[in-house]
C-alpha cells in the first residue's frame with residue numbers, strides 16, 4: 001500500500017521561537033543513522049574524542065558568520081587556511097604555499113581536473129583526456145562531465161589495483177592527467193603510484209593522487225611501522241594530491257586539501273575576473289564563491305588539537321579495529337574479504353550467501369555497513385574498536401538468517417547509504 005506524499009513545505013507565516021524550532025529539528029531526526037554508537041561504517045569518521053567534538057562546536061560558534069571569500073576582510077581565516085594546507089603539505093612531503101582548502105574531496109578532485117585541463121590547453125591539446133582506473137571515485141567522472149573532458153577508465157588487476165600496462169596503453173597525445181587512488185573507496189587498496197607517476201613523467205603529463213580517503217591516515221600508518229607503498233610527493237612525477245580533512249582528519253564536514261607540487265601549478269587553480277562586471281576584481285581558487293569559515297577553522301583546530309601524537313593514537317585504534325573486524329569476518333563460514341586492503345577500508349562478500357539478506361538482517365539488528373554491488377563495505381573509525389566484537393556477533397547472526405534461506409527485496413546498493421531516506425520533517 002503506497003502512502004500519499006507529504007505536502008510540500010511552505011514558509012510559515014509567523015516565526016517560531018528557537019527552542020521550539022530546535023525541538024522540531026531533533027524530533028525530525030528519529031530515522032537518522034545512529035553514528036554515535038558506531039552503527040554505521042561510512043559518512044562519519046567517529047574519532048571517539050569528546051574534547052575534539054566540544055572544540056569543533058566552539059569553533060563553529062566562534063566563526064558562525066565569517067566568510068572566507070575575501071581574505072582581506074577576515075585575514076585570520078586566510079592564515080588558518082594557509083597553515084592548515086602547509087601542515088598537511090609537511091606530512092605529505094609537499095611544498096609550503098602550493099595548495100589550499102576546498103569543501104571536500106569532490107571539489108578538490110574537480111579543481112585538480114581543472115588544472116589538468118588548463119595545463120593541457122596551454123600545450124595546445126583541444127580535447128584533453130583523463131586516464132583513471134575503473135575504481136577511481138565518481139568525482140573524476142563528474143569533473144570530466146562538468147569540464148567537458150573525456151575520461152578513459154582502465155581495468156584493475158586481480159587485487160583490484162590499477163593495471164599499469166592498461167594505463168600505459170591508454171595514455172596518448174591528448175592525455176592531460178593520469179590518476180592513482182590511495183586507496184580507492186570500494187576495495188581499500190592502493191594503486192601502484194610509483195608506476196603511474198613514471199608513466200606520467202614519461203608522457204610529460206600531470207599525475208594526481210586521490211588520497212581523499214587515505215591522505216590523513218597513511219602518514220600515521222607509516223609512523224606505526226605498517227607497510228605503506230610510496231604514494232606522496234616523495235614519488236617523482238606526482239604533481240598533485242587531494243586529502244580530506246573531514247575524513248580521517250576528524251574535522252567536521254566541508255574540509256579537504258588540494259596540494260600541488262609547486263606554487264606555479266597552484267596558480268593555475270585560481271580563477272581571476274578583471275572586474276568588468278562592476279563588482280571589482282574577483283579571484284578564487286575553488287568552485288565555490290562564498291566559503292563558510294567553520295570548516296577551515298575546524299580543520300585547523302582539529303590538526304592543532306590532535307597533533308602528530310594524537311593522529312598516531314587514532315591510527316592505532318583504527319588499525320586494531322580493522323584487524324579485529326577482518327579476522328572476525330574471515331572466521332565466519334561463507335564470508336570472504338574481497339581484496340587485501342592496504343589500510344582500514346574493505347569489502348566482504350560471499351559465493352554462497354545472499355549478501356542483501358545479510359545486510360537486511362544486520363539492519364534489523366541496528367547495524368548499517370555500506371552496501372556495494374559486490375558485498376558489504378566497512379570504513380573503520382577509531383570508535384569501532386569499542387563495538388567491533390558486538391558487530392561481529394550481529395554479523396554471525398545475520399549470516400545464519402541468510403543461510404536459512406532468508407529472502408530480500410532490497411533496492412540496489414547505493415554509495416555510502418546506511419538506510420533508505422525520505423519522508424517529511426513534519
Ligand SMILES: Cc1ncc(COP(=O)(O)O)c(C=O)c1O
Nearest residue numbers: 104105106137184185210212213
Ligand atoms: C577515494 C575517494 N575520493 C574522493 C572522495 C570524495 O570525497 P567527498 O565525498 O568528500 O566529496 C571519496 C569519498 O569517500 C573517496 O573515498
